[in-house]
Amino acid sequence: MALLQIAEPGQSTAPHQRRFAVGIDLGTTHSLVAAVRSGQPEVLPDLMGKGLLPSVVRYSAGLAPEVGYDALSAASEDPHNTIASVKRLMGRGLQDAQRLRVPYQIEASGQDGVVRIRTDAGVKSPVEVSADILRVLRLRAEEALGDSLVGAVITVPAYFDDAQRQATKDAAALAGLHVLRLLNEPTAAALAYGLESGREGLYAVYDLGGGTFDLSLLRLRQGVFEVVATGGDSELGGDDLDESIAEHWLAGWGMSRDALSAGEWRRLLSLARRLKEQLSDGGPQAKVSDVWSRDDGSRPLALLDAAGLAALAQPLLDRTLKVCEQAIHDARIERSDIEGVVLVGGSTRLLALRAAVTAFFGKAPHADIHPDEVVALGAALQASLLAGHRADGDDWLLLDVLPLSLGLETMGGLSEKVIPRNTPIPVARGQTFTTYQDGQTAMAIHVVQGERELVSECRSLARFELRGIPSMVAGAARIQVTFQVDADGLLSVLAEELSTGVSASVQVKPSYGLTDDQVAQMLQDAFSHAKDDLHARALREQQVELEQLLMGLGAALEQDGDLLSSSERNDLDEIMREARAICGGPDLEAIRAMLTGVSAASEPFAERRMDRAVATALRGHSIDQL
């Protein structure tokens, strides 16, 4: 029986008036989209009622890509064209990809070294494959919510570096999604837990997915979710256990992985996964078995019992607990300070894992929300908040930290740390360098991310050159390099020679990332050369953006108009009038120019409002003190 929904007084019941934003968990093995409807976050299912979308894409010549269960079931018969676990390749170079031993054919493209995958439908970058997954989720959400989306919060492992985050953002742009925020997966999980059960204190979020492990320590207090420390390994997950199980069987049969066809290996892995999952539902004495279909028609029987699985899982569990220990050490806390542990990710269903986590933290972990869904649900809550849907009492702030130290290459191939990991973001920090040769007029700047001292052991993020340094004796020039990391954890770098003001600025486009031009080109291609579509879409976006800006500004003027002198007010009113006149029109370039113009003209007003908002916030504070 369908239940009637009765809205609270003051809440809108008309869905078409709402501007929907969704949370997306773009996972290694599967992805989900969730949204807040009627005040509750819920996973949006496909037409068959399934919430999980396998993160698998199959490419065939001349056909649209297949995404999800259909692609997954084709993985064994068509391994070269079926891309699974693409998240592991995001923001990665060819060498990383080769180390991961993926079954499809990969190559590095051009001078940028971006990994590409050769398929029957052409060469695909990991960003494009991820975009194909995101597009399916976007369409699913639009279908379910009956409207286009204002934006999405997309989750990433807390341990993702700048290149991996940037790649994720590029994929979203390519899929036609406006990213409101990249949110760390553990934070999203804590958000789902914290809000639904009102817990406060220090929490550890242990997140073992298919391909990544994250441990985050979060302090939940008075509506603030503060990430105290994060640690993790972006190349460690449940998939590794599947491989260990498969290798264990092969060793028992006296066989080697190299002798298998790609399809046989795939089938063996999925068998390992299936039996592993069956054991997670059984007791400590459980035993399971099934046959492996080989290409030659033979069908060896594979066996797995709980004790054997626990032994195979032990090395993986030890690695995760080492990360936990390091994060606790970094945060300068004791294990006993931790109020609770939250489990996230399908791989945490493993019985041996629950036992190991309980022993390590000295308390049983929380797992009341479905571990596959908790991240997407938290992301949906954040998306709803960012889109401006704030119910009474529904207010929180997420303060994140930088997951990995940022540094610059100095003489001798060493990394000079400019911002250490676990620094709260957004953050800006500068470092001054000098020339080491007389008359040196250019300087190469190499930005790296990671904890190791040697640059070669850190991830290379970007290289650029500062030219036009005035000729001086060695050591006389003063080059100030400023790193700005935004709330998404994305970096931009500004370098400036202080005595002359020669500067170079880069939005860090990582060494293994895509340039803005490449993203624009892919977008163009995605619209299958229908230029009008692309133009119409861009026009609509800009119109909406200008409308929003004017609306926001109007409300701000009503509230804080007294911050402007009457002549300042007249000038602002004038440009707003001009903007309104062209806002609904067809001139894309004029609307773009007007956006910049209005934004610039209102900047002093915005600055003064910020001052006032801060003063008011602090006054509230002094009242509490009395």
Added chain:
Amino acid sequence: MNPSRFDQNHFALLGLSPDFQIDLNQLDTARQRVQAVVHPDRFASAGPAQKRLALQWSTRIHEAYETLREPLKRATYLLTLKGFSVDAEQNTRMPLAFLEQQMEWREALEAARSAGEGARRVQLAELKEACAQAHQSGLERLTALLAQTTDEALAEAAAQVRALMFIEKFSEELR
């Protein structure tokens, strides 16, 4: 037009008086309240200029908070405001007595490292205790010096900060 609060010193920015002894709860609350109104998440659908402003403010508040939360960073900053530079990288000269104690600790650490399992644990615990005590009394001395206004007291406070930095670095090795 009043100058923006943005350009004021860290203490004024967060509504605190410029003293070494501050109420850490008050600092926490001030940061939370201000971040709640300036953080970029509050401007997710605003224009680019507004977003940039939020980024700058949020960055500025973090910087102030991180500086004031740690006693030695706070002391260094406070001394800078009063015109005294701690200059830890350039100025490494230390009183002889302090250096001797440092040498003693280093030797004790070496000895503990080469000792057997049981003895090592005992020796390390003793060393940690000695270090913690020196840190505690150093902080008390620093607090007293920073409450004074004479140049001599402030110059000595700067030296005290450098000494405490040595101790903290050493404690880090003991962890």
